[in-house]
Amino acid sequence: MATKIHKLLLTTTLALVVLFTTSKAFANDPAASTEAAFNPGEMIQHHITDAPDWHIVTIDGHEYSIPLPVILYSSQRGLDVFSSSRFEHGHAAYNGYKLEHGHIEAVDASGSADHSVYLYNVSITKNVASMMLSAVILLVLFLTIAGSYKKRQGLAPKGAQSFFEPIILYIRDDVAKTMIGPKYEKFMPYLLTIFFFIWFNNLLGLIPAGANVSGNITFTLFLALATFIVTTLTANKYYWAHILWTPGVPLPLRIIILPLEVIGMFTKPFSLMIRLFANITAGHIIVLSFLGLVFIFKTIAVAAFGVPFALFISILELFVALLQAYVFTLLTALYFGSAVHAHEHDDDHAQGHEAAH
Amino acid sequence: MNLITPDFGLFFWQTITFAIVLFVLGKFAWGPIMSSLKEREDSITEALESAAKAKTEMATLKAANEALLQEARLERDKMLRDAQTVANNLLNEAKDKALKEGNLLMENARKGIETEKNAALAEVKNYAVNIALEVAEKILKKELKDNDAQKALVSEYLKETTLN
Numbered sequence: 001m002a003t004k005i006h007k008l009l010l011t012t013t014l015a016l017v018v019l020f021t022t023s024k025a026f027a028n029d030p031a032a033s034t035e036a037a038f039n040p041g042e043m044i045q046h047h048i049t050d051a052p053d054w055h056i057v058t059i060d061g062h063e064y065s066i067p068l069p070v071i072l073y074s075s076q077r078g079l080d081v082f083s084s085s086r087f088e089h090g091h092a093a094y095n096g097y098k099l100e101h102g103h104i105e106a107v108d109a110s111g112s113a114d115h116s117v118y119l120y121n122v123s124i125t126k127n128v129a130s131m132m133l134s135a136v137i138l139l140v141l142f143l144t145i146a147g148s149y150k151k152r153q154g155l156a157p158k159g160a161q162s163f164f165e166p167i168i169l170y171i172r173d174d175v176a177k178t179m180i181g182p183k184y185e186k187f188m189p190y191l192l193t194i195f196f197f198i199w200f201n202n203l204l205g206l207i208p209a210g211a212n213v214s215g216n217i218t219f220t221l222f223l224a225l226a227t228f229i230v231t232t233l234t235a236n237k238y239y240w241a242h243i244l245w246t247p248g249v250p251l252p253l254r255i256i257i258l259p260l261e262v263i264g265m266f267t268k269p270f271s272l273m274i275r276l277f278a279n280i281t282a283g284h285i286i287v288l289s290f291l292g293l294v295f296i297f298k299t300i301a302v303a304a305f306g307v308p309f310a311l312f313i314s315i316l317e318l319f320v321a322l323l324q325a326y327v328f329t330l331l332t333a334l335y336f337g338s339a340v341h342a343h344e345h346d347d348d349h350a351q352g353h354e355a356a357h
Numbered sequence: 358m359n360l361i362t363p364d365f366g367l368f369f370w371q372t373i374t375f376a377i378v379l380f381v382l383g384k385f386a387w388g389p390i391m392s393s394l395k396e397r398e399d400s401i402t403e404a405l406e407s408a409a410k411a412k413t414e415m416a417t418l419k420a421a422n423e424a425l426l427q428e429a430r431l432e433r434d435k436m437l438r439d440a441q442t443v444a445n446n447l448l449n450e451a452k453d454k455a456l457k458e459g460n461l462l463m464e465n466a467r468k469g470i471e472t473e474k475n476a477a478l479a480e481v482k483n484y485a486v487n488i489a490l491e492v493a494e495k496i497l498k499k500e501l502k503d504n505d506a507q508k509a510l511v512s513e514y515l516k517e518t519t520l521n
Contacts, residue, residue, distance in 0.1 A: 142386035189383035
């Protein structure tokens with residue numbers, strides 16, 4: 001009963017996505033999988049983690065998913081490229097590799113894990129595919145918008161242009177100019193790119209059957225690292241002076257502050273990484289938990305309460321998708337601002353000087 | 358643990374994808390968009406400024422026109438006034454002159470008439486005296502042809518003259 005409802009629910013929510021499903025594979029033992037007890041932890045884990053293929057829906061033990069290329073490299077075996085459908089959703093080993101809990105492992109002839117092979121897995125996984133999709137959307141959308149700026153030189157914005165222009169202006173005026181100051185211009189491409197990159201990936205993650213890319217620690221790690229690198233490379237002498245030898249502070253305090261400031265250099269991007277990861281993943285977990293209640297209690301009556309809550313959280317997540325992209329961009333701009341800010345005391349002095357005149 | 362373990366593959370592809378997105382959008386989207394926005398803002402600011410400038414210029418021009426008009430009006434009024442004055446003066450002068458001329462003429466005429474009248478009167482007097490004398494002479498000659506008559510007359514005169 002419960003699995004039927006599960007199927008029904010997934011079928012209805014994912015009906016549109018199923019249209020482009022290209023592969024179907026039979027589970028080895030359909031009877032066993034339909035009888036298996038519902039494990040909410042496993043279900044949620046499955047939804048929020050990466051996978052070698054893009055799973056859309058399971059109906060009557062048939063897993064419908066988009067196969068994606070598996071690309072593996074190891075010094076022992078060289079480069080191997082094949083379709084993820086070869087694994088038959090973890091039920092078959094292929095070419096000396098097998099899928100173990102979503103991870104690809106090298107196996108020896110007997111079928112047990114071969115730990116002597118260090119595998120570089122650069123497969124186009126579900127997350128990579130989703131991220132590339134977002135990149136394509138970003139490129140097509142903003143190159144088109146840039147085209148309409150050229151076409152309609154000096155005229156009022158139109159269509160997508162008029163939707164995104166206020167957002168671009170907001171990032172320029174209220175994020176970059178406010179946080180960075182007069183040197184904001186050189187950071188604009190980076191700020192706009194991370195804002196829209198995060199936002200679009202957040203939104204793609206909210207589509208049913210979508211990948212949880214922006215709630216993936218690797219994704220947020222990359223962006224935080226990029227922000228850290230840009231901050232460090234563009235930092236001026238006042239930034240370093242502030243960290244290494246905080247001005248205007250007694251000597252003993254300077255020695256205490258030094259390690260704190262150095263740690264602070266790293267905690268800032270670290271907080272960026274954790275914030276985005278936790279917010280997006282938490283949102284996904286809450287939605288899945290509310291829906292999972294139906295299958296835990298094995299009664300459709302719970303849906304009367306679980307589905308509206310899941311809907312409410314989903315709508316909230318739409319807002320969070322934008323908010324987190326904004327927060328990430330805002331804090332990034334703030335860190336850039338601290339890196340390129342002119343000496344504060346000079347500023348105060350200059351202002352005082354001007355005021356005196 | 359799976360959830361918080363960074364994944365090499367995703368990081369690898371993200372580096373490539375993000376680098377491409379950042380480069381392509383930075384070069385072909387954000388750059389042109391930012392510059393067009395700036396251009397448009399500048400042109401709007403410029404247009405507003407020039408509009409304000411035009412307004413001030415207009416006001417200045419209007420004020421200048423007004424001043425010019427006022428001046429012209431004053432000039433006209435002055436000219437009219439002057440013309441009026443000149444005309445009045447001319448008229449008055451002409452009137453005065455005519456009056457004087459008239460008076461003079463009248464005076465002359467009156468004097469002439471007076472003279473003529475006096476002369477005429479003197480002539481009439483002389484003529485009347487002469488006539489009277491002639492008549493008296495004739496009467497006297499006729500009356501005093503005989504003595505009787507002369508005596509009668511003397512007596513008559515004597516009668517009239519009372520000797521006191």
